[in-house]
Structures are given as C-alpha cells and as structure tokens.
Amino acid sequence: MAKPQSHALFLFLLLLLVNACHPSHQNQNKISLNDLAALAAIKDSLTDIPGSNFFSTWDFTSPDPCSTFSGITCSLNRVTILTLGTGLSSTPGLAGFLSPSLSNLTELTQLILYPGIVTGPIPPQLGRLSNLRVLSLTNNRLKGPIPSSLSSLPNLHTLDLSYNQLTGSIPAGLFIELAQLKVMILASNQLSGELPRMVSAEILHLDLKDNKLTGTLPLRLPSTIRYLSASKNMMGGPLNGLQSLSELEFLDLSMNQFSGPIPSSLLRPTLSSLFLQRNNLSGGVPSPSPPPSSMYGEGSIVDLSHNFLTGDLSPVLAAVETLFLNNNHLMGRVPEEYVKSVYGGSTKTLYLQHNYITGFPLEAGLALPDTLSLCLTYNCMVPSVGLMGCPASAGGQLSRPRSQCVVFNHGRPIP
Numbered sequence: 001m002a003k004p005q006s007h008a009l010f011l012f013l014l015l016l017l018v019n020a021c022h023p024s025h026q027n028q029n030k031i032s033l034n035d036l037a038a039l040a041a042i043k044d045s046l047t048d049i050p051g052s053n054f055f056s057t058w059d060f061t062s063p064d065p066c067s068t069f070s071g072i073t074c075s076l077n078r079v080t081i082l083t084l085g086t087g088l089s090s091t092p093g094l095a096g097f098l099s100p101s102l103s104n105l106t107e108l109t110q111l112i113l114y115p116g117i118v119t120g121p122i123p124p125q126l127g128r129l130s131n132l133r134v135l136s137l138t139n140n141r142l143k144g145p146i147p148s149s150l151s152s153l154p155n156l157h158t159l160d161l162s163y164n165q166l167t168g169s170i171p172a173g174l175f176i177e178l179a180q181l182k183v184m185i186l187a188s189n190q191l192s193g194e195l196p197r198m199v200s201a202e203i204l205h206l207d208l209k210d211n212k213l214t215g216t217l218p219l220r221l222p223s224t225i226r227y228l229s230a231s232k233n234m235m236g237g238p239l240n241g242l243q244s245l246s247e248l249e250f251l252d253l254s255m256n257q258f259s260g261p262i263p264s265s266l267l268r269p270t271l272s273s274l275f276l277q278r279n280n281l282s283g284g285v286p287s288p289s290p291p292p293s294s295m296y297g298e299g300s301i302v303d304l305s306h307n308f309l310t311g312d313l314s315p316v317l318a319a320v321e322t323l324f325l326n327n328n329h330l331m332g333r334v335p336e337e338y339v340k341s342v343y344g345g346s347t348k349t350l351y352l353q354h355n356y357i358t359g360f361p362l363e364a365g366l367a368l369p370d371t372l373s374l375c376l377t378y379n380c381m382v383p384s385v386g387l388m389g390c391p392a393s394a395g396g397q398l399s400r401p402r403s404q405c406v407v408f409n410h411g412r413p414i415p
Contacts, residue, residue, distance in 0.1 A: 030064045034104060035079045039065070039072075041101035046084065049092040049116060054085055078107035080131075085114030094118055098137075100125045108132055109155075115139030115163075122161070127152045136160040138185070146170060146186075151177045158183040162207070169193030170208075175218075176200050186211070187229070208233070209252065217241050217253075231255050231275065239263055239281075246270075254278055254303065262304070264288045267316050269296045277303040277324065284311035285330070296320045296346075304328070305351065313338070313357070319346045326351040326375065326394075333359035342372060349373040353394045356380050356405060380405035 040060060048055055057070045066074035073081035082105060085093050093116025102111065103125035109132060118140040126135070127149025133156060142164040150159070151173025157180050166189040174184065178201050185207040194215030195208075205227040213230065216237035221228070225245055229252040236257035242248070243265045251266065252275040261283035266274060269292055285304070296302075301322040309328040317323055318337035334352065339361055341347040348371060352360075357379040368374065373389035382399050 030077055031066050031074060031079070032077050035077075035107075036060070036065065038099075038101045038104035039069070039079070041099045041104075042082075042084075045099035045101075046094045046096035046118065049095050052086070052091040052093060052116075054091070054094065075107070079105045080107050081110040081112075082108060083110070083112045083114070085116055087114040092116065093140075098123050098142075102126060103128045105129070106131070110134040111136070113137045113140060117141050119143060121145075122147055122150075122166075124149045126150065130154060132156055133180075134158045137164070139163040141165055143167070146174070146191075148173060150174065153178065155180050157181065160185040161189070162187040164189055166191060170195070170213075172196045174201075175203075221245060223247065226250065228252070236280075239266075242266060249273065251275065262286060262309075267302075268292045269294045269300070272296065272300040274302045274304075276307070278306040281307040281309060283309065285309060285314040285316065285325075287314045287316045291316075321347060322349040323347060324349075324351045325355070327354040329356060331356040331358065331380070333357070333361065336361060339363065342368065342374065345369050345371075347372075349389075351375045351391075352379065353377045353390060354379075356400065358405075360385070 043055055043058055054070060057068055059068065062068045066072060071083040072079055093114055095117045097118060097120035100123040102123060106129065108129050111132060112134065113136065115138065119142065121144035122137065122142055124147035127147060130153065132153050135156065136158065138160050144166065145168035146161065146166055148171040151171050156178050159174070159181065162185045168191065170186065170191055170193065175196050181201045181203055183205040184203055187207045188210040191211040191213060193213065195213065195218050197218055198220045199218050199222055202222050202224045204224055206225060207227070207229045209229045210232040213233040213235055215235060217235065217240045219241050221241045223244055224247060226247050227250045228248065231252045231254040233256055236259060238260040239258055239262065243263050248271050250273040251271060254275040254277045256279055259280040259282065262276065262281055264286035265288060267286060267288055296319045298321060300320045302317055302320045303324040305324040306327045309330055311330065312332035313330050313335060315335040315337035318335070318341045334357060338347065338350065342350060343363055343366055353375045358381055360376055360383065362385065368385060374385060375390035375394055376383040376385065377390055377394050378397050378400055380400055
C-alpha cells in the first residue's frame with residue numbers, strides 16, 4: 001500500500017525550492033513542473049509489489065525525468081505516454097490505487113496499467129484527458145462503475161478495462177459519443193444492465209464476455225465490426241442486428257439465453273469463427289441464399305452445440321475444419337458433402353453425437369484419416385465409426401432408444 005509520508009512528494013517539494021532559488025535548474029528538468037507534480041502524486045498512490053522494481057528509476061532529483069523514469073515518454077517537455085508497470089510475466093506488478101492527479105498529465109495520449117493488484121475506482125477525472133487515444137487498465141482489482149466521463153474523450157481509440165471487478169451498467173455514451181473508438185474490451189468484470197438499442201461508434205473489436213449483462217442485442221450494430229464477443233452473460237431474445245455485419249470475422253455469443261433461428265447470413269466462410277453453443281436456439285441449420293462463392297478454410301471453427309436445432313442437416317457447413325453440432329435435435333442422414341470433407345482432410349473435428357441422425361454414408365474401401373476426431377454416438381443409428389474421437393461427455397451409449405427415434409424422425413425408416 002502507498003506510504004502516508006511520501007518520500008517522492010518530499011523530494012518534489014525540495015526540488016521546487018531549489019528551482020525557486022536557482023531558476024536555471026528549471027530548464028535542466030526537461031519536463032513540465034505541472035507534470036512532475038502529477039508524477040509525484042501518482043508514485044505516492046502506487047507501490048511495487050515485492051519482486052517488482054518499476055519505481056526504482058523514479059528519482060525526483062534527476063535532471064531529466066523524461067529520459068530516466070521508466071514508463072515515461074515525453075514530447076516538448078510534456079508526458080505523452082505513461083506505462084505503469086513492466087508487463088513482464090516475471091514481475092508481479094503494482095499495488096495501491098489510481099490517483100486523480102493522472103488527469104493533470106493533460107498531454108497524455110496513452111495511459112497503460114499493466115497487470116497487478118491495483119484496487120479502488122477508476123478516477124472520473126480521466127475524462128479530462130482530451131488527447132487520450134489509448135486507455136488500458138487491464139488485469140487488476142479495480143472496483144466500482146465505469147465513469148460516464150470517459151464518454152467525453154473525443155480521441156479515444158482503444159478502451160481496455162478487462163479482468164477487473166467493475167460493477168454497474170456500461171455508460172451508453174461509450175457506444176454512441178466516441179466517434180474515434182475502434183476497440184472496446186470490458187471482458188471479465190461484473191458489469192450488469194442492458195446494452196443500448198443502437199451502437200453508432202464505428203467499432204472494430206467489441207469484447208463484453210464474462211459479465212452479468214442482460215437484455216437483447218442492439219438492434220443496430222456498426223457495419224465495421226469484425227470481432228464481437230458477449231459470451232458468458234445472461235442475454236436473451238433473438239439474434240438481432242447481425243444480418244448486415246458483412247465484415248464480421250469472429251462472433252461469440254455462447255453461454256447465454258438467446259432464442260429463435262440462426263440468421264442464414266452468419267453461416268458464411270468469411271465469418272470463420274462462430275460460437276453460438278449453449279443457448280436456446282431453434283429451427284434448422286439454414287442455407288444462405290445465394291450460396292457463398294468460397295468454402296471454409298484452414299482454422300475455421302463453428303460451434304452450434306447444446307441448442308435445440310432441428311431438421312435435416314444442411315450442407316452449408318461442410319469443409320469447416322472444427323465443427324460442433326452435438327446435443328441438438330438434428331435428424332436424417334449426414335449429407336455427402338460432410339463425408340467428402342472428412343475423407344479429404346478439410347474437416348478435422350466433427351461432433352454429431354446426441355442428435356437423431358440416421359446415417360453417415362461411408363465410402364467403401366477408404367480409411368478415415370488418423371488425425372480425424374469424429375463422434376457419432378447416441379444417434380438413431382449404430383455407428384461403425386465415430387467412436388474413438390468422442391469426448392468423455394458423450395457417454396457410453398452407442399445409440400438412442402428406438403422409441404425416441406421414431407418420434408423425432410416422423411416415421412422415417414430407422415436403421
């Protein structure tokens with residue numbers, strides 16, 4: 001914890017006295033006295049955790065703090081970048097709290113706090129830093145709400161407050177008033193409440209996972225967005241606002257309570273990472289119209305498992321490298337496109353267990369690739385393959401009871 005009688009503050013006051021007596025020394029400081037006072041207050045509020053020595057270079061008798069203080073970058077005698085902590089995995093970081101005096105560094109463009117155990121609130125005074133472009137205070141123990149004053153930062157490009165203990169709702173202004181914002185990461189906090197109905201900031205990367213958010217998705221999301229995660233929340237309703245997101249490459253809405261059909265526009269190869277597992281989604285696996293002109297490629301992953309998807313399996317997801325469709329109500333025979341993709345090596349993981357599938361058309365005389373993970377257990381068939389690649393959660397039963405299969409396959413022939 002910070003020392004009540006700060007040695008840094010004492011040295012700073014002594015330096016002021018020296019400067020008053022010898023004005024020529026002020027030019028030697030090569031840093032604004034205003035900024036120097038702010039740095040003294042910042043050091044007074046923070047301390048190195050044993051094993052860390054970040055502040056060892058912060059000697060306030062130094063003639064040139066801009067050159068000797070670790071974590072400081074200056075321009076024209078003003079601090080423009082402040083990085084608190086080393087960021088090295090071998091050092092434990094900082095403890096203490098964030099001083100409101102941070103707002104006196106009025107030329108700051110970047111404020112970065114590396115992982116540690118800094119606690120207390122985010123100072124609302126940070127909203128005065130009109131030049132700030134990057135605010136990253138991740139992996140600490142910051143508490144309280146996100147200050148609404150952060151919505152007043154006209155040049156903010158990146159906001160990362162992830163992996164803290166922040167509570168309350170997300171200020172709507174963060175989604176609406178920050179015209180320059182491109183990256184917002186608020187993951188792994190205790191944030192609650194609902195998202196606004198519209199997001200007008202042209203965000204590229206939005207990560208809200210692992211909070212306590214409720215309500216529905218915004219009706220309108222920016223067409224610029226490429227990465228969207230809101231997994232591990234308590235959100236529900238239909239998958240609104242996603243149909244027009246043509247730039248989207250990564251979407252994770254898993255482990256919520258979303259319901260209704262999957263928009264067909266989400267099943268396209270350019271959206272190469274799609275996670276919708278463990279929701280209440282229903283309907284079939286849709287086929288986009290017109291069909292996509294390309295195929296899924298290396299590194300692609302789609303997880304639609306643990307929902308209530310029904311009907312015959314559409315061939316649209318053939319060639320996905322890692323595909324999880326298990327624990328749904330899918331029925332009928334697996335389309336040949338999937339089988340060819342498995343034999344050809346494009347699909348390396350295919351989980352279809354715990355459905356109502358009636359057949360997997362093997363190609364006679366051809367062996368399945370050794371690297372394949374294929375699971376077909378607990379369907380309306382007796383699998384001759386697809387046993388060795390099953391996870392432990394698939395259970396030990398090879399097939400469903402025939403009575404269940406007759407009901408879900410509407411009288412179709414059951415093997």
